[in-house]
Amino acid sequence: MTALPPTQVEPHPWRGLAWLSRRECHRVLKLWKQTILAPVIAALLFMVVFGLSLGNSISEINGFKYQVYIVPGLIAMAMAQAAYSNNSSTIFQARNDRYLDDILSAPMSAWQMHIGYLAGGGLRSLMIGVLLTALALPITGAPLEHPLELLAAVLLLSTAFGALGIIVGVYAQSWDNQSFINNIVILPLIFLGGVFYSVSRLGTPWEQISHFNPLFYVVDATRYGFLGASDVNPVISLSIVAVITIGLVSWSQYLFSTGHRLKP
Amino acid sequence: MDVLASQTPAALGVKGLTKRYGDGTLALHDLDLEVPAGSFFGLLGPNGAGKTTLIGAICNLVRPTAGEISVFGHEGSSMHARRMIGIAEQEPNLDKFLTVFETLLYHGGYYGMAKGEASERAEQMIDAFDLRAKRDVEAPKLSGGMRRRLLLARALLHRPNLVILDEPTAGVDLELRHELWSYIRKLHEQGTTILLTTHYLEEAEALCDEIALISGGRIVARDTATGLKDSHGVGTLEEVYLKTVSSGRIALAEEAART
Ligand SMILES: Nc1ncnc2c1ncn2[C@@H]1O[C@H](COP(=O)(O)OP(=O)(O)OP(=O)(O)O)[C@@H](O)[C@H]1O
Ligand SMILES: [Mg+2]
Numbered sequence: 124m125t126a127l128p129p130t131q132v133e134p135h136p137w138r139g140l141a142w143l144s145r146r147e148c149h150r151v152l153k154l155w156k157q158t159i160l161a162p163v164i165a166a167l168l169f170m171v172v173f174g175l176s177l178g179n180s181i182s183e184i185n186g187f188k189y190q191v192y193i194v195p196g197l198i199a200m201a202m203a204q205a206a207y208s209n210n211s212s213t214i215f216q217a218r219n220d221r222y223l224d225d226i227l228s229a230p231m232s233a234w235q236m237h238i239g240y241l242a243g244g245g246l247r248s249l250m251i252g253v254l255l256t257a258l259a260l261p262i263t264g265a266p267l268e269h270p271l272e273l274l275a276a277v278l279l280l281s282t283a284f285g286a287l288g289i290i291v292g293v294y295a296q297s298w299d300n301q302s303f304i305n306n307i308v309i310l311p312l313i314f315l316g317g318v319f320y321s322v323s324r325l326g327t328p329w330e331q332i333s334h335f336n337p338l339f340y341v342v343d344a345t346r347y348g349f350l351g352a353s354d355v356n357p358v359i360s361l362s363i364v365a366v367i368t369i370g371l372v373s374w375s376q377y378l379f380s381t382g383h384r385l386k387p
Numbered sequence: 388m389d390v391l392a393s394q395t396p397a398a399l400g401v402k403g404l405t406k407r408y409g410d411g412t413l414a415l416h417d418l419d420l421e422v423p424a425g426s427f428f429g430l431l432g433p434n435g436a437g438k439t440t441l442i443g444a445i446c447n448l449v450r451p452t453a454g455e456i457s458v459f460g461h462e463g464s465s466m467h468a469r470r471m472i473g474i475a476e477q478e479p480n481l482d483k484f485l486t487v488f489e490t491l492l493y494h495g496g497y498y499g500m501a502k503g504e505a506s507e508r509a510e511q512m513i514d515a516f517d518l519r520a521k522r523d524v525e526a527p528k529l530s531g532g533m534r535r536r537l538l539l540a541r542a543l544l545h546r547p548n549l550v551i552l553d554e555p556t557a558g559v560d561l562e563l564r565h566e567l568w569s570y571i572r573k574l575h576e577q578g579t580t581i582l583l584t585t586h587y588l589e590e591a592e593a594l595c596d597e598i599a600l601i602s603g604g605r606i607v608a609r610d611t612a613t614g615l616k617d618s619h620g621v622g623t624l625e626e627v628y629l630k631t632v633s634s635g636r637i638a639l640a641e642e643a644a645r646t
Contacts, residue, residue, distance in 0.1 A: 136499065142497050149485075229469060
């Protein structure tokens, strides 16, 4: 037998990560009408319809006009949903059509695959955030008081919801599962988290109950970044959001590390 | 030369590999297999024998219940092992958001190739597999045979040392089959190890220098085509297949009855 000794080629897993991230971003940009344009228009509609129509009949909240007060929460909501729905659908599609195998067999470590899949939701979420900020601030006159705290809040929320999207995409049995989680869990929690009102105005016991809603801290930390005002201390809300992020990222990392539900 | 050959680690070493799926199906049962470096190796067996499961375990697509896998001496799940394997799965699984060229380019990237190298190689494979006219067409818009071509081109793109083809010629026209085999033969002559599953026994006999028969999750016979025929005292591979495969089925049924 004239077997040539196998040539040793270095695996370069970092390149694999770069190309997987690129693929995920490519998908977002290719479907830009659905992934970027539609959520931006939807959030702007909320701002215009709720803010400008109700703005004059609702008195100021914590010293802000109503149309200004709701901007941060709506941006946080749009970003969270974008990161979530992007990653849940990309993972579900890749599993369902089994082209995920091309990634699972590639020379990349589990965490490199994980970060690659987080990249698409991150890009989509941040693009929506930047566009909405650029449009909403001039339209409503909302300020941007603490850019660094805002950046920390949106990076954490994009990562957390991106990881949640991966988790749901991995466990989902059908397409319906993902929108079910979105409609039944994420949307209500965000609405109840004080996008449209200050939970401090709810009074006992609803104010205290709202503090058990993790999404309340996401909205509140984002609001602090924009308006410089918040219901709880921003250090507390950012810390809670960070803990939630770490929890969700650990869970999705566990799925990649063990292959649980990704591989039979 | 012989000394050298014996020092080269096997392209594939499988020891005590067992796979029980979540629903209790025992697909591989304490399976041992060694595929020498540089061989053209055929893996034959009936539907449900465990061929695709075995390949999945080798390529990190199936989680083994027990056992060890090595690829050219590297632990099966290591980066080096993964980099050395190219797999074309039984069912075409192409990324629906990528064109033919992008499918190949991104695959090269996932496998750690530099961009220029991957892009050059992608163009080569497009010509080799006669996909030039469809270069910028997305996978869902290809015909079934073209998808199969792209699947094979993708498997070979990163110049793997061990190429695993799971029924590459199922549902493929005669022309592509001939082209494919002449291409794979050339690769083999250049030193690439080929592991092939197929239900076409004459194809396996003509191409493979060694054949293993798998049934009920175990290897039930293994030799050259001639060796298999001689040891079973029959004239065709088909007769060997029928004899050995039924013994595997009986063994699995007994095993299932015991557990
Ligand atoms: N994901 C899975 N979950 C449960 N059982 C499975 C799964 N995949 C395969 N099996 C079972 O494992 C056994 C081996 O299947 P496998 O696909 O490995 O066979 P095969 O030799 O490739 O067959 P074929 O020639 O039909 O492709 C079969 O009994 C099959 O039903
Ligand atoms: Mg099979």
